[in-house]
Amino acid sequence: MGVDDDWTWVLERPCDHCGYQADALERDELGGRIRGVGGAWRETLGRGSAVSRLRDGDDRIWTPLQYGCHVSDVVKLFDERTRQMLKKRKPPTFTDWDQEEEAVKSDYAKQDPAKVAYDLASSAGKYADLLDRVNGDEWQNEGIRSDGERFTVESLARYMLHEVEHHLWDARQQIDG
Numbered sequence: 001m002g003v004d005d006d007w008t009w010v011l012e013r014p015c016d017h018c019g020y021q022a023d024a025l026e027r028d029e030l031g032g033r034i035r036g037v038g039g040a041w042r043e044t045l046g047r048g049s050a051v052s053r054l055r056d057g058d059d060r061i062w063t064p065l066q067y068g069c070h071v072s073d074v075v076k077l078f079d080e081r082t083r084q085m086l087k088k089r090k091p092p093t094f095t096d097w098d099q100e101e102e103a104v105k106s107d108y109a110k111q112d113p114a115k116v117a118y119d120l121a122s123s124a125g126k127y128a129d130l131l132d133r134v135n136g137d138e139w140q141n142e143g144i145r146s147d148g149e150r151f152t153v154e155s156l157a158r159y160m161l162h163e164v165e166h167h168l169w170d171a172r173q174q175i176d177g
Ligand SMILES: [Zn+2]
Pocket: 015, 016, 017, 018, 019, 020, 162, 165, 166
C-alpha cells in the first residue's frame, strides 16, 4: 500500500483512532499545527523508551523510529509537491511513491533517532513556513495524483497533517503501551 493509495477518507470524516478531524482548523492555522506536531515528534523520538522499544525485535509493525523516518519523508515529499502546485499554472501530475520500498531502500530501522527527530522537525518547519505564505486563491491550486485523484494545496495539507498526527499516535501507543 502506497502513501498515495489510502486515507483520502480522512478529508470526509474524523479518524476513529487518533481523533484527527480534517476540518477542525482554519487553513491559516495549518502551518502552525504542522510545526507543533514536528516538535512533538522530536520530543517523542528523543525519549529513552523510544530507543529501547526499537531493540525488542518485533518487526511485524513499524517501530516509532521507522514511523518517524516515514513521516519525515512524507513531509519532504508533500512539501515538494506543494511547491510544484504553487509554481505551475497547469496542475502537476505526481508520480507514485512506494512507502514500503522506501523503508527498505533508506534502511529506516538503522537510522539514528536523534538525527531523524531533527530532520522531521526541520522538514515540518519548512513545510509550515511554506503554508504560512500561501494566500487567497493559491489554496485552491491543484495537483493530480497518479490515480487521477485531484488535490488542492489546502486538501493536501489537511491530508498530510493527518499522516503526521496519526503516526505520532502510533508511535506513542507503542512507547506508552
Ligand atoms: Zn488517524
